[in-house]
Amino acid sequence: MSQATLRVQKISGHAGSVPGEDTQREYTVCKLIDTTTCIGCKACEVACMEWNDLPFGETVFDNTYQTMPETRWNYWNLILFNEHVREEDGSLMWLMRKNQCMHCAEPGCLAACPADGAIIQYTNGIVDFQQANCIGCGYCITGCPFDIPKMNPKTHRVFKCTLCTDRVSEGLEPACIKSCPTGCLHFGTKDDMLDLAGKRAKQLREHSHFPNAGVYDPPGVGGTGVIYVLHDATKPEIYGGLPKDPHVPWTVKLWKGPLKWLGNVAMVGGLIGLFVHYLRYGPKAREEEDINPGGKP
Amino acid sequence: MTNGWVDIKNTDMMLIMGGNPAENHPCGFKWAIEAKRNRNAKMIVVDPRFTRTASVADLFCQIRAGADIAFLGGVIRYAIENNRIAKDYLLNYTNAAFIVKDGFKLPEADGVFSGFDAKSQTYEKSSWNYAGGDASGKPVPEAHATVAHPSNGAPPPAPALPEKVAYDFSLQNPNCVFQLLKKHYSRYTPEMVERITGIPKDQFEKAADLFTSVRKNGDMKKAATIIYAVGWTHHTFGTQIIRTAAMLQLLLGNVGRAGGGVNALRGHSNIQGATDMAGIFDNLPGYLKVPTPADISFEAWAKRVTPKPAKPGKWDSFNYWGNTPKFAVSFLKAMYGDAATKQNDWAFEYLPKVDRNYSWVYLWDNMYNGILKGLFAFGMNGVAIGPDSRKNIEALKKADWLVVGEIYPDETSEFWKSPGITTDEMKRIQTTVYRLPCAGFAEKDGTFTNSARWLQWKNAALPMPGDCRLDQAIVAQIFLKVRELYKKDPGKFPDPVLKLTWNYTDPSNPSLAEVLKEINGKTFVDAEDPATKVQLKAGQQVPGFAWLKDDGTTACGNWIYCGSYTEAGNLTARRDAGDPSGLGIHQNWAWSWPANRRVLYNRASCDGDGKPWDPTRRQVWWNESTQKWVGNDVPDFKVDSKPKDHMGPFIMNPEGVGRIFAPLGAFADGPFPEFYEPIESPIDNPLHPQQTHNPVVKRFKTPDDKYGTPKDGYTVVCTTYRLTEHYHYWTKNNPMNVQLVPEPFVEIPVEMAEEMGLRGGEKLKVSSVRGSYIAKAMVTKRIKQMMIDGKKTYQIGIPIHWGYRGIAEDEGKTALTPANLLSPTVVDPNAYTPEFKGFLVKVERA
C-alpha cells in the first residue's frame, strides 16, 4: 500500500488535530471536463466500473441514451444527456455532462459526516470515503449539494467516486481521465486545469458562437476538484441540473460549526446518528435497490 | 483512408457525412476534436439524425437517408459557380482538361448516360472514353487515335483508353471534363438539393459556403477533409457517393495533403486487411483482378489486367499497375512454389475463374436456390448481418452443412431454432451444423490492418479457455485432412489441393509470423538492385515490391504487404512513436502499406515545382540538390521524376492524374455520379421521374425477395446504424455493454410520436414488406420531420445490435427480432454492398 502522495488534511467527525496537517507542500489535483467536446460515449463510465471492479446492475431503456437516472452506490460516474433547444436561434444541442463527485474544496459530505474517519480529504484535494469507518447514517448524502453519494442498501455503506486514489497515489491519472477518447477529460493540478479551461472557454467565445462559454468552479463550496467548461456558463442547470450556486446546506454548516460539540457528544454513544438514520430511511431502504441480480463477476 | 487517423488533426475543415465517428470511432475522432481545439477547424456534419458527432459540430444538416449525391453534387456546383476551386491542381493533377469523345451523353434528360441497354440493364461503355489527341492535344478522329491492339488468339478486346489523350488546358472545350462536370451538376441547384435532401436551401448554402471556404480567393494553404463510413457504402449507389466526394476533393485540391483526403472509416478491426488480402471473390491479394474464363492463359490474363499509360502526350505517367505481371507471378509462386513454372503458365489453371457475381447477397441467393451447399462462417454472423435475415435463415435450411467458428453462440449457428420455428419444423431441417469454439483476440497474435493502412502486430496475452482452438489451426487441420483425402482418392482436379505450398514448421498450426514472412515474400536467387547496389542472397526476404520479378525468381503472397517483414525483421511490430515533423506521420510505428507511406498521393501536396502548397505542413518535396523527392513521409511517387517532366501524382491511374471523369469500365453506372433514389423511396426522382432508381441495379427474384412502395403503405424512411455502446452483434454478450444500453429501441421524431399518441418507452412495431421489428420507442428531437419534394416525410432509425442470442435476448427482455429482418436484398452495382441505410417501412403501436 502506498500513500506516499496522499496525506490527510481533513477528517470527518474527528476531534483534535489532523495527523500530518500543514507539514508538507502539496498541489491540488483537478479533473477538467470540457462539455463542449464530450461525445457522451460513456468510456469514462466503463473505465470507472472496470477499474473499480464495481458489480454490474440492471438498467432499463427509458427514452434516453443515459444509462440510469442518477449515480448509484455501484455506479459512480454517469453521463447525463439532455436535448436542449437554444433560445438564441432555435437550434438543437445535445448536451452531455459527466456527473460524479466534484471533490469540493469544502466538502458538504465531510462536514455532515459524524463518523470519525469515514470521510477524509487529502492534501491534494481528493475527498475519499472510508467505508470501514462509515456508520451508514446517510448525512453525507444530505450534505452533498450535487446529490452524489449513494448508499448500498445491503451493507449500509455509502460510496462515491474516489478520484481513483489507488491510481493517483501511485502517480497515475484516474481511470475515467485516461479512457476519454476526445480528451474532453483532462487531469492535472488545479492551477493548470483552470488555465486550460479558461483558454478553452475563451476560444469558444471567440470562434464558436458561444458568447457565454465559461468555467464552472463554484465558490459556494470553496471551488471544486472537478471543473467544467460549459457552452453557456450562465445556465449550468441545462446540463442535467448542475446547480448554479451550490452550497453546503446551512444545517450542515451549523452542525459542523458552532454546534460541532453536539456531534462529538453524539459520537460518544454513536447512537443518535444511527437512530436518526433509522427514522429517516427505516428498514425499507434495504429494498429500495437490489444489487446486481443479473451481474457477472 | 487516403490519410490517417492522426493526420485529421492537421485539417482546417471537416465534412463528416455517411459516418458517425464520435460513436463508431471515438478514439480516432479525438483527432477531429484536436483540429477544432488547436486549429479552430470547422466541422460540418450531414446525417439523417442529429448524432453524437453532430453534437460537437459547427454546422449540422439533417439529410434524407440516401440523398447524399444530391447534396455533394450541389456543393460541386456551388464551388464551380463561386470559383472556389484549386485551379492549378485541377489543371495539372486531374483529368479536368481531358477531352471526352463525341458520342458521350450526360443523363440530363432521361436519367441515363449514353450506351444504356434497358433490356439487360447494363451499359455499353465505349462512349465513356477520352478522345485521342495529336501532339498539340487536339482531338483526332477515332480511327487515327492510337489504341492498344489485341494479340492474336485473345478474345475481342474491351475498349481501351487512348495512349495520347486530347486536352484543352484553357478548360473551355465543351467536351472537356471540366465543362461536362459543370454541365452535369448545373442541375443540382440549391432548390433541387432542398427538394431531394430535405435540407432547407439556406442551410445547404451555408454548408456549401463553409466547406468551400478553404479555397476562398484561390488560397491553397488550407486543407479540408471528407470523412465517411458505411452510411455511404450501404446504398445502391454507394460507390458513386464516395466518387462524388473524391471529385469534390480533387476540385478543391485536397487529396494527397496533410489534413485532406477522402477518408473511409472502416467499421471493423481488420476488414481493411481482409479487403487487401482479398478475402472476397472478385480480387486476388493486393487488388489483383481475378481471372475470368476468357483469360485463357496467364499471358492473356496479365495483358487484360495490366494497364498502359493514357495521358496528354507531353505529360508523364508512372502507371504503377504496369508492374502487375510481377505481382501476379510472385503471388502464384507463393501459392504453388515449385509447382508454378514458366512452362505450366505459373499454375494459372489452378486459379478458379470468375465471371459471375459471388458476392454476399448473391451467396445467400445461391444457397437459397440450392447451388451453394456448404458454408464456412468464421466470425461472420450472416443471419444477423442480413440483409433480409429471413431469407438467409430460409437459405440455411436448404444447405447441406454449415461450419461456424465463433466465440459466442450466435444467430447463424442457431438458425434452426430461430424464433418461430416449431419442433416439428426443426426436425425437417436437414442441415448439419458444426459449431467450433475459436480463440478470442487476446489469445491470438498476428496483424490487423487499420483504416489508415497500418499493419500492427499484436501479441497473445493468455491461453484459450476450455477446448477452444486457434482459428489458423482449425483451417490448417481441415485443409490438411482434405488434402489427405485427395491423396487417397483423387476425386476432381486434385492438383491445386495437393500442390499448394504449406511448408510451415508446424503445418497443423502455422505460426503467424511465418505466414507473414511468406506474405512479404522472398527471392529464390541472389539479386541486386541496380540503382542502390543493395544485394540479396537467395532465400532472403525482399525489402519491398520493387524487387518482385515476373520470371519466377521471387514469391510474394501479397505485393502491397511486401516490405512488412524483411531481413530487418517484423516491421509491423515496431513501436517507435516518434514524430519529428509533428504531422502525425509516425513512420517508425508499425508499418503501413504501400511501402510504409502514410498519406497516399502525397506528391499532390506540392505545387508543380515540387514545393509544398503549405510550407507549415511539409510532407514531401523535391530536393533540387539531390534531384530526388524526399520528405517526412515516404514519397508516393517515382523518386527521381523531375517536376518539369510533369509526371502525374496519381500513379495508380494510367492517366497519372485524378479522375473527375471515370472512363470506360471503371464504374458500372456512369462516369459521373448521378443522384438516384434508393430502391425503396418515398418519392420519384425529382431530376428525372421516369428514371427514379439506379438503372443498373437488379432485384432478386426468390419468393423471399420483396420490395415495398409508398402505394402499399410503406411511407416512412428507415435507416439502421450502430451505437457507441455496442459493437455489432458481439457486445450483446458483454454484461458491461448490456448495462450501458440494455434493450433495443427505435428512434422516432417527436412529431411522429405525437401523431401516433405514443410516448417514449412504449413499444412499437416497425414493418417493411419483408418483416417486422418490435422494440421500445425513443421519441427524440434529434430526428425532425422533413419536407421531401414538398411531401411531409418521416425518418426513423434502428440500432442493429440485437438478435435472438445474447444476454438481454436470453433473459427474455427483447422481442427477438433482428433489425435486418427489415432490410432489402439489393446491392450497389460497383461494390456489391447491400442497402442497409435507406428503405421503407410503416410504424404502428405494438
Add this chain to the structure above:
Amino acid sequence: MNPTRRDFFKITTVGGAAAAVFGFDLKPAFAQLRTLKIARASETRSTCPYCSVSCGVIIYTIGDRAKNVTPQVVHVEGDPDHPINRGTLCPKGASLEQDILNERRLLKPQVRRPGGTDWEDISWDDALNEIAAKVKKTRDDTFIERDAAGHTVNRCESIAWTGGCTDTNEFNYLVVKSMRALGVVHLENQARV
C-alpha cells in the same frame, strides 16, 4: 446564507477552536487505500478487436509469466504509447476485460445433426474429419472444370467461406490459399457489408 471562501475558512477555524475545547479523539484517524491492482501484473500489448482505429491496448494478466501460473486477465487499459489512441479507449474497448473473461464463451465443439432439436457434443477429431469429408464430397460432386463456352474455369460453386471482421491478415491469407486451391469462389468477408 452565501459565505465566501474566506468566510468559510473563518467558520472552520472557529469549528476547530470548538473542537479544541470540546473535542474527543476516540481513535486515530486513518485512510485505507486500495492498492494498485495492476502493480505487478504482466503486461501484453495488443490491438483492440472492434473498430478500425486499432487502438493499442495493454492486457494485464495475473502472475509474472512464471511456469506455474495460468495467466488470467485482471484489467485492460489503453496503451499510452500508441500514437492513435494515446491510452484512450471507447466504451467497448474499455470493457474488453469482460470480452476476454466471459461466461458465455463457447468452450467445446458441438454438432447439430440433420433433424436435430439440440446441440450434441463432438470431439475435435470427429468434427474435423466429418467436415473434411463433407468438403471433399461436396467439391467432387459439383466441381466445374469447363464452362458452357468450353473455357477452363476449375471452380467449386457449392462451398462458401465467409470470414469475419477480426480475422488476422495471416489467417485470411491461409483462408485465401486453401479456399482458392479448392476452387472456392463464394469467398466473402465482413469487408463487403
